[in-house]
Amino acid sequence: MVLEIRDLHQQYGDQEILAIPSFQINHGVYWIQGENGAGKSTLFRTLSGMLPYQGTVLLDDRYNLKKHPVDYRLRLNLGEAEPLYPSFLTPSDLISFVAEAKRAPKGQSEMLIGAFGINYLKTPFGSCSSGMVKKVSLAVAFLGEPSVIILDEPLITIDREAQEGLLSLIKSTHLAGVTFLLSSHQLFQQNGLSVTKGFLLKNKTLVEIARP
Numbered sequence: 001m002v003l004e005i006r007d008l009h010q011q012y013g014d015q016e017i018l019a020i021p022s023f024q025i026n027h028g029v030y031w032i033q034g035e036n037g038a039g040k041s042t043l044f045r046t047l048s049g050m051l052p053y054q055g056t057v058l059l060d061d062r063y064n065l066k067k068h069p070v071d072y073r074l075r076l077n078l079g080e081a082e083p084l085y086p087s088f089l090t091p092s093d094l095i096s097f098v099a100e101a102k103r104a105p106k107g108q109s110e111m112l113i114g115a116f117g118i119n120y121l122k123t124p125f126g127s128c129s130s131g132m133v134k135k136v137s138l139a140v141a142f143l144g145e146p147s148v149i150i151l152d153e154p155l156i157t158i159d160r161e162a163q164e165g166l167l168s169l170i171k172s173t174h175l176a177g178v179t180f181l182l183s184s185h186q187l188f189q190q191n192g193l194s195v196t197k198g199f200l201l202k203n204k205t206l207v208e209i210a211r212p
């Protein structure tokens with residue numbers, strides 16, 4: 001299994017948001033749907049090791065998020081729905097920092113900068129539009145050699161050209177062996193991306209959708 005969840009429980013204070021008894025996926029492109037507030041971002045943050053949780057999360061049958069936090073985080077990347085970075089930081093700073101942390105192969109940063117048309121590398125985030133910030137956050141989500149890339153609402157705020165670039169990058173990266181978990185309120189199929197399976201996050205858990 002590429003990703004496995006067992007008895008995952010997540011809460012904010014007294015409010016339980018997630019209670020997932022079991023979830024397993026192999027290599028593929030998965031679409032996670034759910035109403036506003038269903039818990040998609042909370043699930044993604046939990047799987048990325050950003051929030052404490054109860055239960056077991058296992059990557060590639062061997063990397064347990066709690067027992068192997070560094071190995072796990074090297075192999076799972078998250079692109080947040082509405083990323084926020086310090087206003088003084090530049091795209092160049094962020095890309096260099098993440099490339100080093102994720103042990104990105106030589107030339108990968110330049111390829112991603114080109115793919116997303118990031119021609120504002122030295123413009124501080126404080127002076128970037130939300131779409132400009134989002135494109136950088138998507139580029140850094142591909143850095144390194146991950147097994148899984150999670151993209152939370154990847155299509156929002158970016159223009160048509162960037163959406164097309166992103167979808168073709170998802171397709172080629174998937175063909176190279178990477179599994180994707182994507183959330184979107186828009187239809188991916190309309191954008192020419194074939195989805196392996198769809199899941200609905202409802203009543204705190206994930207249920208497979210017959211026809212995503």
Ligand SMILES: Nc1ncnc2c1ncn2[C@@H]1O[C@H](COP(=O)(O)OP(=O)(O)OP(=O)(O)O)[C@@H](O)[C@H]1O
Pocket residue numbers: 012017034035036037038039040041042043081
């Ligand atoms: N930091 C937080 N502290 C307390 N409650 C939170 C926090 N973040 C989210 N919540 C609550 O957890 C629930 C799930 O929120 P989450 O952002 O995960 O949903 P979502 O499915 O991503 O929604 P959307 O589609 O609107 O982005 C909501 O009820 C929300 O109010």
